[in-house]
Amino acid sequence: MIASQSTGVWLLLGAVGVGTYLIRYSFIGILGRAEVSERVQRLLRYVPPAALAALVVPGLLFRGDNPGLTIHNYRLLAGLLAATVAWKTRSILATIATGMSALWLLQWLF
Amino acid sequence: MGQRIQSLRAGALDVAPILLGVVPFGLIYGVAATEAGLGSLSAFLMSSIVFAGAAQLVIVDLLAQNAAWPVILVTALVINLRMAMYGASLAPHFAHWSPWWKRVGAYLVTDQAFAVSIIRYEKPMAELPKRWYYFGAAVALWLVWQCSTMTGIALGATIPASWELDFAVPLTFMALLVPSIKDRNSMLAALGAGVAAALTSTMIFKLGIITSALIGVLVGYFAEGSER
Numbered sequence: 181m182i183a184s185q186s187t188g189v190w191l192l193l194g195a196v197g198v199g200t201y202l203i204r205y206s207f208i209g210i211l212g213r214a215e216v217s218e219r220v221q222r223l224l225r226y227v228p229p230a231a232l233a234a235l236v237v238p239g240l241l242f243r244g245d246n247p248g249l250t251i252h253n254y255r256l257l258a259g260l261l262a263a264t265v266a267w268k269t270r271s272i273l274a275t276i277a278t279g280m281s282a283l284w285l286l287q288w289l290f
Numbered sequence: 291m292g293q294r295i296q297s298l299r300a301g302a303l304d305v306a307p308i309l310l311g312v313v314p315f316g317l318i319y320g321v322a323a324t325e326a327g328l329g330s331l332s333a334f335l336m337s338s339i340v341f342a343g344a345a346q347l348v349i350v351d352l353l354a355q356n357a358a359w360p361v362i363l364v365t366a367l368v369i370n371l372r373m374a375m376y377g378a379s380l381a382p383h384f385a386h387w388s389p390w391w392k393r394v395g396a397y398l399v400t401d402q403a404f405a406v407s408i409i410r411y412e413k414p415m416a417e418l419p420k421r422w423y424y425f426g427a428a429v430a431l432w433l434v435w436q437c438s439t440m441t442g443i444a445l446g447a448t449i450p451a452s453w454e455l456d457f458a459v460p461l462t463f464m465a466l467l468v469p470s471i472k473d474r475n476s477m478l479a480a481l482g483a484g485v486a487a488a489l490t491s492t493m494i495f496k497l498g499i500i501t502s503a504l505i506g507v508l509v510g511y512f513a514e515g516s517e518r
Contacts, residue, residue, distance in 0.1 A: 189332050192359050196349065197339035199367045205396040207377035208384050223511055224375040226479040230506025231369050232467035233480035234499045235348065237487040239460025249488070255457055262461050266468035272311035275465035276318070276458050283457055 254290075258282035297419040301426025304406045309431065311465075312402065313438045315343050318458045320442015321449055322347060325456060326354035330443050337439040341432065342400070344466060345369045346439075347459055348499075354456075357496035365500045376404040383411050383420055391421065398428035475517075479510025 240259040241249060249256070262279030269275070316337075323333035328350060340346055345366040352362045376399050384392055407424045415423070449455055471477050483506025490498035 186329060186332065188359060189328065189353075192349070192362060193332060193336050193339050195363050196345065196366045199363070200340055200342055200345065200370045200373070201397060203367065203370050203374045204377055204399040205393070206374050207381045208396045208399075209389070209392050221375065221378065222514060223507055224371060224378075226476060226507040226510030227368070227371045227375070227503070228470040229467065229476040229480040230483040230510060231371075231499075231503040232344070232463050232470060233484040233506060234487040234502035235344075235351075235369075235463045236460050236467055237484040237502075238491045238498065239351075239457075239463065241488055242491045255460075258457070259460065259464065263464055263468065266465050270469055272462065272465040273314050275468075276314055276461045279461040279464070280455075280458060283454060287454075 254283055254286040257286060293419060294422045297422035298426035301406065301410075301423040301428075302430040303426075304410065305402055305427040305430050308402045308406070309434045312343070312431065312434055315462055316435055316438025317442040317445065318455070318462055319343060319346050319350065320439045320444070321446040321455055322354075322442075322459055323350045323439075324443055324446025325449075325451070326350045328353060333443050334440055337436055340366070341397070341435065342370050342373070343435070344463065347462065351459055352496055352499075355496060361496050361500065365496075365503075368500055368503055372401075373399050373404075376401075376408075379408055380404065380424075383407075383424075386417055387421060395421075395424065395428070398425070398432060400428065400431055402431050403428035475510045475513045478513045479506045482506045482509030 236259070240256045241253070251257070258279045261282045262275050265271075265278040266275040319337075320333065323336070323346075324330070328336075333350075336346055336349070340349070348369055349362055349366050352365065357365075377396065380395075380399070384395055387395065403424065406427045410423060411420065467480065471480050483502045486502035486505040487498060490501050492498070493501065
């Protein structure tokens with residue numbers, strides 16, 4: 181596993197840490213009360229749904245030996261069920277529990 | 291003094307129900323980090339260096355898939371870009387703090403601390419309680435995050451791979467994605483990014499995630515523009 185190349189990992193973590201801090205600090209510290217342009221605010225508003233969807237989809241379709249967009253993809257089926265629960269309950273815990281149980285059940289059944 | 295403690299407590303109490311959702315998230319991060327082969331020390335310290343759950347999970351996920359480090363860096367930062375937006379909303383409330391309070395306050399910005407504080411700030415509140423309320427919520431979250439990720443790291447080595455617990459990672463993202471879809475345009479942003487992610491998953495260096503996220507943002511932005 182590349183993760184054992186530890187100097188590189190520390191550099192990566194340091195870089196993400198500094199970058200993340202600057203993102204957090206940007207408007208609070210540097211710009212103070214300066215107005216954030218409306219265009220920037222509108223763009224930023226779509227970062228969470230877009231970035232999270234970009235992470236979810238490959239995780240359901242293409243990880244490991246997953247067969248992609250078919251009925252035999254148990255991760256996809258379990259994920260869709262979990263999405264329904266997420267939508268109904270808004271609970272992280274219930275979403276994860278449903279998805280994992282559904283995956284285990286499907287694998288046990290078939 | 292009494293007022294400070296009171297505000298500190300109020301912040302911590304208001305964030306407490308949300309912390310229940312943070313614990314499994316932290317456990318999953320810890321387990322996933324161990325399974326990805328990240329050392330316990332770097333996995334643990336990431337929780338204070340980066341201190342952002344979704345980004346930490348992305349880093350671990352991409353390390354496990356041997357993604358290139360510049361791509362991991364940029365992807366993690368894009369995931370964290372939303373915190374600039376939180377900072378922009380919190381900035382007017384933090385405007386009278388001394389530089390050091392601002393520096394520490396900025397480090398502690400999270401989805402959860404932002405959410406409870408900005409709701410509380412809608413009602414009139416004096417300067418001092420405002421600050422202590424924020425720190426009550428933010429520090430409570432920081433402590434719970436450290437404890438739950440540490441527990442996950444300790445548990446990680448004992449969980450067999452046949453449990454497929456790596457699937458909990460996309461499930462966690464799903465649990466965060468659904469509430470972020472608030473209207474038609476954010477739905478379109480998510481759909482655009484999702485379709486793009488399915489099409490670009492074989493892109494080299496795992497650039498697909500970041501490409502798809504940017505496509506999704508533009509879809510949402512232009513969908514909103516087309517309404518006017």
